Amino acid sequence: MLTAYVPGPQGLARLEGDNGAASQDVVWFDLLEPTEAETRLVEERLGIELPTREEMREIEASNRFYEEGGALYMTATIVTKLDTDLPESAQVTFVLTGSRLVTNRYVDPLPFRRFIAYAERHPAVCSSGALLFAGLLESIINRIADVIERAAYDLDGISQDVFARRRRAERDFRRVLERVGQSGELISKIHECLVSLGRLLAFVQQSPNHHLTQEVRSRLRTVTRDIAALSDHSTFLGNKVTFLLEATLGMINIDQNDILKIFSFVTVFLLPPSVIAAFYGMNFQHLPWLREPWGPWAALAAMIASSFVPYLIFKRRRWL
Numbered sequence: 001m002l003t004a005y006v007p008g009p010q011g012l013a014r015l016e017g018d019n020g021a022a023s024q025d026v027v028w029f030d031l032l033e034p035t036e037a038e039t040r041l042v043e044e045r046l047g048i049e050l051p052t053r054e055e056m057r058e059i060e061a062s063n064r065f066y067e068e069g070g071a072l073y074m075t076a077t078i079v080t081k082l083d084t085d086l087p088e089s090a091q092v093t094f095v096l097t098g099s100r101l102v103t104n105r106y107v108d109p110l111p112f113r114r115f116i117a118y119a120e121r122h123p124a125v126c127s128s129g130a131l132l133f134a135g136l137l138e139s140i141i142n143r144i145a146d147v148i149e150r151a152a153y154d155l156d157g158i159s160q161d162v163f164a165r166r167r168r169a170e171r172d173f174r175r176v177l178e179r180v181g182q183s184g185e186l187i188s189k190i191h192e193c194l195v196s197l198g199r200l201l202a203f204v205q206q207s208p209n210h211h212l213t214q215e216v217r218s219r220l221r222t223v224t225r226d227i228a229a230l231s232d233h234s235t236f237l238g239n240k241v242t243f244l245l246e247a248t249l250g251m252i253n254i255d256q257n258d259i260l261k262i263f264s265f266v267t268v269f270l271l272p273p274s275v276i277a278a279f280y281g282m283n284f285q286h287l288p289w290l291r292e293p294w295g296p297w298a299a300l301a302a303m304i305a306s307s308f309v310p311y312l313i314f315k316r317r318r319w320l
Contacts, residue, residue, distance in 0.1 A: 001016075001031075001032045001033060001034065001038070002016070002029065002030070002031055002034060002038040002041065002042065003015070003016050003029075003030045003032070004016070004023060004026040004028070004029055004030075005026065005027060005028040005029075005030065005116075005119075005126065005132075006023060006025040006026055006027060007025070007027055007123060007126045007127050008123065009123060010120070010121065010123065011119055011120045011121045011122050011123045011125075011126060012028075012116065012119035012120045012123075012125075012126040012132075013120070014120075026100065027099065027100055027101065027126060027127070027128060027129050027132060028100065028101045028102075028103070028126075028129060028132050029042050029045075029046070029100065029101070029102045029103070030102075030103050030105075031050075031102070031103065031104045031105065032105055032106075032108060033105075033106050034104065039104075042102060046071075046097050046098075046100065046102065047069065047097075048068075048069065048071050048095060048097055048102070049068070050093065050095065050102070050104050051063075051073065051075065051093055051104070053091075053106060056075050056091040056093055056104070057091055061199065061203075063075075064076075064199070064200075065199065065200065065203040067207065069097075070097065070098075071095055071096065071097035071098075072094075072095065072096040072097075072203075072204060072207055073093065073094075073095055074093070074094045074095075074096075074200045074203060074204060075091055075092070075093045075094075075200075076091070076092055076094070076193075076196045076197050076199075076200045077089050077090070077091055077192055077193050077196040078090055078091070078092050078105075078107070078109055078111075078140065078193060078196075079109075079144070079147075079189045079190055079192075079193045080107045080108075080109045080110075082110070082143070082147045082186070085182055087185065087186050087189050088107075088189075089189050089192060089193065090105070090106060090107040090109075091105075091106075092104070092105040092107070092109075093105070094133060094136075094200075096129055096130060096133060096204075096211065096212075097129075098129075098211060099128045099129055099130070099211055100129040101129030101130070101132045101133050102129075103136075109140075109143075110143060111136070111139040111140040111142070111143045112136065112139070114139055114143075115135055115136050115138075115139040118135075118139075119132065119135065128211065128213075129211070130211050130212050130213065130216045131215075131216060133216075134216050134219040134220055134223070137197065137201070137220070137223050138219065138223055140193075140197070141197070141223055141226050141227065141230070144190055144193065144194065144230060145226070145230060147186070147190060148187075148190060148230060148233055148234060148237065151183055151186055151187055151190075151237055152233075152237060154179070154183055155183055155237060155240050155241065155244065158176060158179050158180060158183065158244055159240075159244060161176055162176060162244060162247050162248055162251060163247070171251075173248055173251060173252050173255075176248050177245075177248055180241060180244050180245050180248060183237075183241055184238070184241040184242075184245070187234055187237050187238050187241060188238070190230075190234050191231065191234045191235070191238065194227050194230055194231045194234060195231070197223075197227055198224070198227050198228070198231065201220055201223060201224045201227065202224075204220065205217065205220055205221070205224070265310075265314060268310045268314075269307055269310055269311060270307065271310070272303070272306030272307060272309060272310065273303035273304070273306055273307050275306075276299060276302055276303045276306060277299075277303060
């Protein structure tokens with residue numbers, strides 16, 4: 001779908017379809033899962049060549065950030081579906097050509113929808129493509145900051161579950177491992193997104209593009225500082241995920257050792273009675289108490305008494 005946006009008295013106004021794209025006042029061409037015809041229309045309208053979906057996935061810096069014909073081409077990795085258990089990474093291409101912005105994307109992340117809704121009510125942010133570009137980046141960073149705060153809160157909850165003084169039966173370490181894995185996957189994708197945006201900003205700030213006014217460059221520098229701070233925090237959270245994963249596995253090993261210790265004690269506890277029972281079960285004629293009427297009861301008493309010997313030894317050595 002191709003949507004063209006023009007600045008209006010109330011804010012950003014959208015023009016859909018081919019007729020809207022032909023307007024001379026368009027400051028933003030937004031391509032969302034475009035058809036070949038829509039892509040070709042924008043390319044012919046602006047004299048540019050947009051990267052294909054396969055080219056957008058390439059990770060080489062030379063394929064993601066370059067200048068051609070006076071236009072800046074920048075492809076960043078954006079995290080989507082952050083409110084689900086399965087966040088995804090997708091590529092979005094930004095093209096600054098003259099005073100216009102072109103975005104080519106195959107996902108519809110929440111920061112785009114929020115910024116469009118905001119720009120439709122604030123005309124000051126939509127007078128040029130560079131301002132729209134800066135606003136989109138700010139919206140993306142604000143969204144990532146919110147998700148990082150939520151991830152930090154979730155990790156605190158996981159930490160309390162791992163180290164809580166509760167009975168073994170009340171702790172579900174399988175669920176804890178699932179939560180740790182989900183948090184680790186989320187933080188990993190966020191860190192990838194921040195690194196990608198950091199590379200994008202480093203490229204655009206080095207560009208001599210005269211359409212990037214001092215106001216835009218100042219806002220981009222602020223976004224760069226925010227990215228650096230969020231990257232440090234995401235690294236800290238990644239280390240915390242590793243710590244919680246190791247701690248959870250350690251707790252599982254402790255529980256397994258406790259179970260093995262119980263089985264070992266039961267085995268040792270039953271060993272002396274088993275020896276006595278086997279001894280009297282050999283049916284030899286000349287065994288003590290064999291022909292006495294109280295013999296079975298004496299053997300049973302000996303079995304019970306012998307079982308307390310390993311218990312006292314374990315208790316004395318504090319193995320229980």
